Amino acid sequence: MAQEFMTAQRFVSMEENRFPDATGEFSSLMLEIVMTSKMINAEVNKAGLVNILGMTGDVNVQGEEVRKLDEYANDLFLHILKFSGHCCAMASEEMEQLVESPQYHNTGNYVVMLDPLDGSSNIDANVSIGSIFAISKRVTPQGKPGQLVDFLQPGRNLVAAGYVIYGSSTMLVYTTGQGVHGFTYDPSIGTYLLSHSNIRVPRKSKVYSVNESYWNHWSEGVRRYVERVKGIGPDAMDKPLSGRYIGSLVADFHRNMLYGGIFLYPGTTKIPKGKLRLLYEANPMALLIENAGGCASNGSMNILDIQPEELHQRTPLFIGNKDEVAMLEEYIKRYDLQEAVDS
Numbered sequence: 249m250a251q252e253f254m255t256a257q258r259f260v261s262m263e264e265n266r267f268p269d270a271t272g273e274f275s276s277l278m279l280e281i282v283m284t285s286k287m288i289n290a291e292v293n294k295a296g297l298v299n300i301l302g303m304t305g306d307v308n309v310q311g312e313e314v315r316k317l318d319e320y321a322n323d324l325f326l327h328i329l330k331f332s333g334h335c336c337a338m339a340s341e342e343m344e345q346l347v348e349s350p351q352y353h354n355t356g357n358y359v360v361m362l363d364p365l366d367g368s369s370n371i372d373a374n375v376s377i378g379s380i381f382a383i384s385k386r387v388t389p390q391g392k393p394g395q396l397v398d399f400l401q402p403g404r405n406l407v408a409a410g411y412v413i414y415g416s417s418t419m420l421v422y423t424t425g426q427g428v429h430g431f432t433y434d435p436s437i438g439t440y441l442l443s444h445s446n447i448r449v450p451r452k453s454k455v456y457s458v459n460e461s462y463w464n465h466w467s468e469g470v471r472r473y474v475e476r477v478k479g480i481g482p483d484a485m486d487k488p489l490s491g492r493y494i495g496s497l498v499a500d501f502h503r504n505m506l507y508g509g510i511f512l513y514p515g516t517t518k519i520p521k522g523k524l525r526l527l528y529e530a531n532p533m534a535l536l537i538e539n540a541g542g543c544a545s546n547g548s549m550n551i552l553d554i555q556p557e558e559l560h561q562r563t564p565l566f567i568g569n570k571d572e573v574a575m576l577e578e579y580i581k582r583y584d585l586q587e588a589v590d591s
């Protein structure tokens with residue numbers, strides 16, 4: 249049977265209809281994000297032409313300075329959301345401080361956390377990159393600017409999260425806590441169409457994804473676990489997993505969610521909390537994976553239960569199939585936490 253024809257716009261308003269008290273504010277905010285992603289997509293598709301049309305930092309034919317794509321994506325998201333009237337403040341991986349909406353627009357009930365263009369170091373090689381977003385309801389009174397406390401809520405409080413992957417096709421994937429749904433962009437009509445409804449992580453894992461060049465800097469527990477999935481050592485899996493690592497979180501996550509597997513970004517001896525950020529990367533992906541039947545952990549606790557203490561907090565991230573994440577936690581408990589207790 250042919251797939252139901254459903255645009256992202258219609259899907260968002262149908263979801264709203266399930267909540268009789270909904271004001272439409274959340275749907276409007278979602279649609280602003282959807283629109284922004286289309287504008288970023290248009291620029292990403294032209295990335296390879298930058299050298300022909302002018303380098304970043306140069307002045308283009310219209311006399312405007314050509315900006316780096318990640319700066320462009322950041323400015324665009326902030327500019328559009330600021331004046332949407334639906335969010336009182338935003339936080340972005342690219343900005344040190346949170347960004348308040350202007351006084352006359354700060355009645356919005358929501359705050360948005362953004363990684364406007366994740367994996368942007370891959371752009372020059374034409375590798376998939378993505379935009380990641382997470383939305384929370386504010387906890388401060390309406391009518392005032394959003395504050396830090398609105399952002400420092402555990403991921404469990406998120407009302408929605410998602411990403412747009414600029415890949416061989418552009419896709420929007422998001423959840424409001426009622427399953428994970430994917431929409432593929434049809435550039436000929438400028439519309440996202442539902443292509444992957446209710447995505448579930450396959451029960452069997454196929455893939456492990458990690459940057460193994462950090463091997464010497466990992467803990468014993470992480471090393472032993474990775475040996476296991478590679479089919480090495482006393483605990484070797486009978487059927488080892490395939491190693492796949494793009495180095496672009498959205499692309500690695502998207503593949504693993506569809507094929508089954510685990511993504512690891514552990515802490516190292518030099519950077520114990522790793523590289524990825526709790527608010528802009530780990531939390532949104534954790535909400536998505538839980539809604540697809542998987543799980544996300546920092547090695548000892550569920551990512552969504554972590555109480556954030558600062559905007560740019562980093563966290564180790566182990567995310568994917570539930571049984572693999574549980575096994576990884578087991579190794580960390582056995583080899584790292586125990587070692588810490590013994591010493």
Ligand code: AHM
Binds near residue numbers: 366367368459
């Ligand atoms: P960025 O936010 O600066 O783009 O960095 C995040 C990216 C992720 O997409 C990816 O998972 C990770 O960095 C890869 O890091 P590494 O090169 O250390 O493996």
Ligand code: MG
Binds near residue numbers: 529
């Ligand atoms: Mg990032």
